[in-house]
Each structure stands twice: as C-alpha cells, then as structure tokens.
Amino acid sequence: MSAELLINVTPSETRVAMIESGILQEVHIEREAKRGIVGNIYKGKVSRVLPGMQAAFVDIGLEKAAFLHASDIVPHTECVAENEKKQFQVRDISELVRQGQDIVVQVVKDPLGTKGARLTTDITLPSRYLVFMPGASHVGVSQRIESEDERLRLKRVVADYCDENGGFIIRTAAEGANEKELAQDAAFLKRLWTKINERRTKYKTRSTLYGELGLAHRILRDFVGTEITRIQVDSRLIFESLKEFTSEFVPELESLLELYEGDKRSSICSIRRTKFSAHWSVRSI
Template identity: 35%
Template sequence: MKKEIIVSKTLDELRIAIKENGILVEYYTEKESNVNIVNNIYKGRVIAINKSLKAVFVDIGLLKGAFLPFDQIQQEQFLDENFNPLPVKYKVDPLKLKKGQNILVQVIKEPISNKGARVTTNISIAGRYVVLIPNANQIGISKKIRYRNERGRLFKIAREIKLKGIGVIVRTSAEKHGFEEIDEEVKKLMFKMNHIKNEEAKKPVPSLVYAESNLIDRIARDLFSSHIGKCVVDSKDIYEKLKEYLSKNEPKLAGILELNNKSDLFKQYGIDKELHIMHSMSVPLN
C-alpha cells in the first residue's frame, strides 16, 4: 500500500504526517516563530579544541559555540551500484585545526537547551534527485533503490554528469528518471554551490552563508515520489504551491494532490489519536 501525506496548517504552525498501511510512520512540525537551522552552512571560527571530548568548538554566530566532533560520520553513506559501502574522505582533519582558524561548517543537529548546534565540515547540497558533496570523488546510490539494473543505470548517469572533485549521491527520487532531468538538477546545484563559495569568500566571520529551505519545500523535494498514493492539504496556499511544484518536477504525480479545508484532517485521519497515544506511552522502571 502506498503512503499518504497529510498537511495541516494553522495560524502559526505547519504539521505534516505520513501514514503507511494506515499507520503513522513520520511526523514533522514547524512553528513560524521557530527557525530551523539544520543544513544551514556557516562561515565560522575555531574557538576551542577539546581532545578529551574529541571535539572542536566553532563560533558560527549563535549564542552557544557549535560542536564539531572529530568523528564526522555522514548520515548518508555512499553505496555503489552493488550495495558495497564506499569510504568517505573528509575535507578537514579536526586534529589539524587551530584556534582562531576560519572554517566552513554545516549544521546537522539543532541546538538543544544549553548545548550548541552539532556541525560537520562535510558540506552537502541536496536536490530532489542527487546530493552533491564538495571535495569528494565517490558516486553513491541510495540503498532504497533495490533493483540492480536500475542502480547500474543510475550509476552510469552519475558517472557521466559527475564533475571532478565533486561527490554524487543519487537519491531514491531519481528512480526511473532520465539523464536530462538529473543533469539539469546537477547544473542548478553547482550554481548554488558556486554561490556558497562566493558568499564564503566575501562574508565576515561568523556569518550565515546558506540557509536551507522551509519545511514544505523540503517535503516536496524529499518525499514526493511514486511511493506516495495521496497528499491531502487543508491550506489553499500550500495546495497551490505543491501543485506548481509537481507540475514542474513530477507532472505524473499531480493527481495525488487533494484540497480539503472543510474538516480537521488530523482528526479525520486519526493522527491526533496516534500522537496522543505515542506521547502518553510510558516505560515502567523496575
């Protein structure tokens, strides 16, 4: 059974739920008063190196210094067309950094309480079909693409479009898409990457160099695929925005969109009930 995306907008909050086989499997929320900084790229400065914590602290212009661990394992692992893991070479060796040194980092985890944001020097620029990794040479294929013939086809496309010194991860959404579509996106991402380089060169330290898209844009980019059977939205503005996105990027999926602003979607689809059960669950301690 295909997944369903439920999008509900209130005055100050956007809520998105994903159901599979009638069960809530993913939930996202974003308040207008809260600014998401995950995937933002900052030009920062090293303020401390703590070998006991195996981390570097970086001033990126926020209240707390950002936490850069020595072991910068990426969330998206490189896998080749035969599902074999590929080694990742890091651009920066944290042990060679010095206090006061300028450094470009990307946020991988929001600041929490009295802890600063968690960052990495392994910058990545995500599109719908691919993720580009500066200062890398690997080509990786999403592990969610299961068929070897399709993995091989996409690997050949990635090898053709790959630029020297730029790593490429082919995302699940690239499945069944052709060379021209993927190549066009790579060109757009390279334009964005060059813009980031220019911003890094001219901006002071610390500075925001690149800001990630908002939640609805990320959902459109990352989740719309042939695996989605329906997307129900209660906001006409968001409906029109998603409709425009699909008409440009995934015209075959335009039919999955539904506008329903006459009922409480989270109540209608049982999402409020599922969230209440999840939040009220407790584990007895013996």
C-alpha cells in the first residue's frame, strides 16, 4: 500500500498528514508557541555551587541560569534491581561538580517565571520504539507491555544493540515491532549520539548540542522503515533542514523528499480543519 507524507509549514504551526492510497490516515499538528526546551542538550558551565541546597546553577546560554540538583547527577537506574540501587546513593554536590566546570546537561523542565530550567546529567534520547541511555549497559522494557513472552522477545532482540556506548529502554509503542524496525531505531539513536559527542568537543561552552526535534523531523524519524513513497514539504527552509537531517541520520528517506513550490492556498500540502465537521481533511490542488 503506497503512502506519502505531506508537510505544511506556517509561522505559527506545522501540520503533517499521512495519506495511504489517496485516503487521509493521520494528521499531526504542532504549534510553535507551545514548543519548549525540554529534551534539549547543552554544553554548560557551572556558575555556582550551593552545598546547603545540594544543588548547582549552570549557565547554558539562556537568560536565567539553570538548576541542577545532586540527585539528578546519577547514572541510569531505571531497570536496576532494588538491591543494586544502594550503590547509587546521592553524594554531596561539592564532590560532584565544581564552580567553573564545563558540563553536559539535558533539560527536564522548562523555565517558569523567575525559575530557570531544571537539568539532569542523565542523558536520554528517545525515538519511536526505543530510548537510548548513553553510558548504561542494560535493557529495560516498558511496564505497559504486559505479555511476558513479548517482553522477553523484545529484550532479547534489543540486547544485541547494546554496546560500550549505552543501553536502551523499550517503549510501549515497540509492542509488536519487528527486528528491522527496532534495528533502524537503534541505529538512528546511535548516529545521533555520535553527532552529539562530536559537537561536545567542537562547540564552545553555553552551546546547544542537541535541540529536541520539531514535528516534521520527529515524523521522519518515526516513519523510517515504513512504506513511504513520497514526502512533500511546502517550506524551503524546512525542506533544506530535513535534507540535512535525513542525510545524517535517516539516509533511506533523503531521496523521497520533494519541495512543493505551488500556491499554498491550493496546495496539496495545505491541511485544514473544516468548519462543519470534526473530521480532518486535505485541501486538494
């Protein structure tokens, strides 16, 4: 069954539709105003250490310094047995970081009011089926996957992708996924982590090493390995960004990208919600 993705970009929002054999199957919308920085990874500098609060402030290049608590400077423990977690007791913040130190951190909570962003050094990178955990050595499975046979199958498959770079958490969406889909997800995440590591050595302090993917990029990431035959984009800026993204991380999709340069008011990429129906539709040429 042939399928194509239609990506419509406006200053206020991005819309993506998936069409199968001429029939609309899915619509995704992301409003620019609601995008935060959760998931972004920065190369920051510790600006202040507060032993009494067991915390530190980190300059990551934003208006307000971000907040890093000692409990967020820990290794991956999501899937470690309870009797093994004792070795990961929170240490004194003064033993973990020092003022002026460069540090790689990920945002777990957006800035709010007078408070800066909340950080962690426990980096995670999600994809459609997996979450990559740099530095970890285990495989975890979402508790929402209830079938023990399926849990064992997934864990057996994904265990082969673990190496010295890190381990994985298997997401709920992976239930029923085949080995090819899981392998492509793992390969994407490893390429992404390699790129972040390269930037860590090249970029200056207070730089963004990784920005959480926007809708168009996430959709391409999630549809790798599916029977997509064409991807139309009506924004040259996003088209060029997607070309660079696919070239680096999902090369199998790069040749499918097409720039739509027609009238957006009658574009097949222009997705709207009708005034008279709760159903989504695609405006035809």
